[in-house]
Amino acid sequence: MQFQSIFQVDAFTAEPFKGNPAGVMVVTENITTEQMQQLAMEMNLSETAFVFPQRDNLFEIRYFTPAKEVDLCGHATLASAHILYETGRVASDDQIHFKAKGADLTISKSDSWLEMNFPRYPLTKRAQHPDFEALVGFEPVELYDSSYNWVVAVANREDEVQNALPVFSALTEAGLGHLMITAPASTPEYDFVLRCFAPWAGIDEDPVTGSAHCALTPLWAEQLGKKQLTSLQVSKRTGILKTELAGDHVIIKGQAVTVFKIELTINN
Numbered sequence: 001m002q003f004q005s006i007f008q009v010d011a012f013t014a015e016p017f018k019g020n021p022a023g024v025m026v027v028t029e030n031i032t033t034e035q036m037q038q039l040a041m042e043m044n045l046s047e048t049a050f051v052f053p054q055r056d057n058l059f060e061i062r063y064f065t066p067a068k069e070v071d072l073c074g075h076a077t078l079a080s081a082h083i084l085y086e087t088g089r090v091a092s093d094d095q096i097h098f099k100a101k102g103a104d105l106t107i108s109k110s111d112s113w114l115e116m117n118f119p120r121y122p123l124t125k126r127a128q129h130p131d132f133e134a135l136v137g138f139e140p141v142e143l144y145d146s147s148y149n150w151v152v153a154v155a156n157r158e159d160e161v162q163n164a165l166p167v168f169s170a171l172t173e174a175g176l177g178h179l180m181i182t183a184p185a186s187t188p189e190y191d192f193v194l195r196c197f198a199p200w201a202g203i204d205e206d207p208v209t210g211s212a213h214c215a216l217t218p219l220w221a222e223q224l225g226k227k228q229l230t231s232l233q234v235s236k237r238t239g240i241l242k243t244e245l246a247g248d249h250v251i252i253k254g255q256a257v258t259v260f261k262i263e264l265t266i267n268n
Helices: 033-043 074-086 132-136 158-162 213-224
Strands: 005-011 020-026 047-055 058-064 096-099 104-110 113-119 124-126 142-145 151-154 179-184 192-198 203-206 228-233 239-246 249-254 256-263
Touching: 005 033, 005 074, 020 033, 020 074, 033 047, 033 058, 047 074, 058 074, 074 096, 074 104, 074 113, 074 249, 074 256, 113 213, 151 213, 158 179, 158 192, 179 213, 192 213, 213 228, 213 239, 213 249
Parallel strands: 020 047, 058 096, 151 179, 192 228
Antiparallel strands: 005 020, 005 256, 047 058, 096 104, 104 113, 113 249, 124 142, 142 151, 179 192, 192 203, 228 239, 239 249
16 A cells, blocks of 8 residues: 655744644545554654545544544644645635544634634633642642643743643653643733643643643633733743634634655555
8 A cells, every 4th residue: 555645744833843743644545543543653743644635625634643543633733734735735715624533623824824713622620639749840720620631730930831840650640641731921922831741642741732722722811801812832842822712612823834745655
């Protein structure tokens, strides 16, 4: 069997080697779930997306970490839309419609920015975790549960988020294997900062996490009294997102840049 090409795209950045890298393959031949998982393991990125053309500008999309399939991924959605626009498969003034396991998504393009319509994640306040400070490095002001087993921890200050040193080997067993930590930004050009950890999915730290903003946008919109927000993910690679709370949806805006394209030939 032969596959055509796979791209690596840095998402939520306009600079190569920043943001969050994702693999993207537009699939036009038969491929099994096992083969997609193997390719994602070979790419060894937070997520690799497989895009299946349906009709017109409608595509099925599936996301794989090196360890498992996930229902929804922001940066791999952005990367996939970027490739569809960049390669001319979709005209720049047309919308892209993705059917993912976790949601139906609509993406549009405006200059160098891509705008994605994602579902809003609910937040339910939970009791403090007795081992949180020992496992992560600070005592949160508030803890919440959200969709896809996310735990959201709010810190007092940006430096607590930046300096956190999670004990990754213990997070999943402690019920913190899918964790966002966030705080108000210390500089006026950003509203809040965040980092995201997902050892339960084989990812210790995700460099930039679009889907996290489905929970963090409504959280900070309420706390800051504004619907349009700018976030900075303070991972080593960093990433910038613009978001907007729109009822039961969150608009997530980002940029992307293609780093390389691989021609694959796999014979089974």
